[in-house]
Amino acid sequence: MRLDPDSALNHLPQPLVIVTAGDFEKPGRRGGMTAAWVSRVSMSPPLIMVSIAPSRYTLELVRENREFAVNIVGGKLEKAAYGVFGSKTGRGLDKIAESRVKARRGEKTRVPILEDAALTLECRLVKTVEAGDHVLAIGEVVNALKFSDEQPIVFTP
Numbered sequence: 001m002r003l004d005p006d007s008a009l010n011h012l013p014q015p016l017v018i019v020t021a022g023d024f025e026k027p028g029r030r031g032g033m034t035a036a037w038v039s040r041v042s043m044s045p046p047l048i049m050v051s052i053a054p055s056r057y058t059l060e061l062v063r064e065n066r067e068f069a070v071n072i073v074g075g076k077l078e079k080a081a082y083g084v085f086g087s088k089t090g091r092g093l094d095k096i097a098e099s100r101v102k103a104r105r106g107e108k109t110r111v112p113i114l115e116d117a118a119l120t121l122e123c124r125l126v127k128t129v130e131a132g133d134h135v136l137a138i139g140e141v142v143n144a145l146k147f148s149d150e151q152p153i154v155f156t157p
């Protein structure tokens with residue numbers, strides 16, 4: 001059976017993360033979005049990429065501060081990932097406050113990190129690369145924090 005490329009790609013198992021960006025101390029200039037198009041891309045240095053549509057407010061914040069965090073979602077954050085972080089734009093909305101998730105400023109970055117995540121990877125932006133209709137934000141992991149033993153969520157769309 002031959003599939004069209006778009007629906008074939010929906011069979012790739014995908015991680016569920018919330019990418020946060022901006023400055024935790026500035027409620028008007030902080031935010032985050034749910035992402036599934038996320039991958040490790042280099043061992044040394046440890047690089048990770050997130051594929052972000054150009055319209056996302058989160059991409060604006062990533063470009064502004066050149067930092068982001070990848071918060072790996074387990075059961076505790078699942079509702080927020082499919083809800084406010086994955087369905088509303090952060091333009092004019094403070095998703096951190098709205099979602100009532102436990103958050104604080106990163107240790108090596110200024111971005112909000114989500115303590116309700118299983119794990120958080122703080123990243124410095126290395127470069128952005130245009131790829132088709134998305135932009136790849138490639139970052140170096142500069143700090144990693146484990147908050148719980150929750151199993152990270154993996155899904156197939």
Ligand SMILES: Cc1cc2nc3c(=O)[nH]c(=O)nc-3n(C[C@H](O)[C@H](O)[C@H](O)COP(=O)(O)O)c2cc1C
Nearest residue numbers: 033034035036037052053056057058086088089090
């Ligand atoms: C399960 C799920 C996965 C998503 N994956 C991505 C993704 O990989 N890249 C992307 O640009 N948007 C993705 N989105 C859509 C954004 O999370 C959504 O448009 C968000 O509201 C953008 O918020 P912002 O404008 O505040 O950045 C996903 C949404 C959901 C629910």
